[in-house]
Amino acid sequence: MYSQGKDDLYDSGADAYYKSGIVKFDLKDYKGAVADYDKSLEKNPNYKYAYRTYYNRGVAKIGLSDFEGAVKDFTKSIQLNNYAKAYCMRGVAKAKLKDDKAAIADFTKAIQLFPKFEGAYFNRGLAKANMGDYKSAIPDYTKAIEINSNFPEAYRNRGIAYKKTGNVEKAKEDAKKFNELKDKTK
Numbered sequence: 001m002y003s004q005g006k007d008d009l010y011d012s013g014a015d016a017y018y019k020s021g022i023v024k025f026d027l028k029d030y031k032g033a034v035a036d037y038d039k040s041l042e043k044n045p046n047y048k049y050a051y052r053t054y055y056n057r058g059v060a061k062i063g064l065s066d067f068e069g070a071v072k073d074f075t076k077s078i079q080l081n082n083y084a085k086a087y088c089m090r091g092v093a094k095a096k097l098k099d100d101k102a103a104i105a106d107f108t109k110a111i112q113l114f115p116k117f118e119g120a121y122f123n124r125g126l127a128k129a130n131m132g133d134y135k136s137a138i139p140d141y142t143k144a145i146e147i148n149s150n151f152p153e154a155y156r157n158r159g160i161a162y163k164k165t166g167n168v169e170k171a172k173e174d175a176k177k178f179n180e181l182k183d184k185t186k
Contacts (some may be wrong), residue, residue: 022056030060033060034064037056049084054080071094074089084114091105091106091110111124125137125158138158148183156175
């Protein structure tokens with residue numbers, strides 16, 4: 001492997017393990033992906049994509065239902081790079097741990113960093129709905145739909161929130177739109 005010297009970020013093999021982890025993740029080999037991301041970080045903790053390595057390892061840990069480990073990895077990714085996706089995925093892991101308030105804070109931070117992040121709005125809506133706050137979830141689902149009008153799950157969940165808040169007509173409209181979008185993806 002080509003090396004420019006001890007400061008070269010590729011001379012340690014970290015990049016090869018990082019890329020191998022991506023391939024294993026894509027094959028849904030989450031254990032193998034975590035192992036490769038571990039090796040990447042062991043080879044070079046200062047690897048220029050370390051923040052992505054921690055992020056990807058966190059996503060793989062979610063695939064393994066290791067939500068506490070995922071939170072730690074997303075936190076490390078955030079420490080290395082104020083990364084909106086890491087805030088969002090840390091929120092997902094926290095929601096899986098039933099810590100919806102902390103999840104909402106992470107989704108909000110992701111939105112502050114990247115205001116057109118429909119997934120962060122959607123997930124914040126889910127967390128609010130999980131807490132029984134359907135009225136506050138509706139604007140988040142609506143914003144996700146404004147950003148991506150082909151987001152069937154946002155219509156479905158907004159429809160559920162409308163129904164829970166007594167707006168049956170809007171719930172029916174969203175159910176219809178959800179079904180139209182789901183039929184397009186078949």
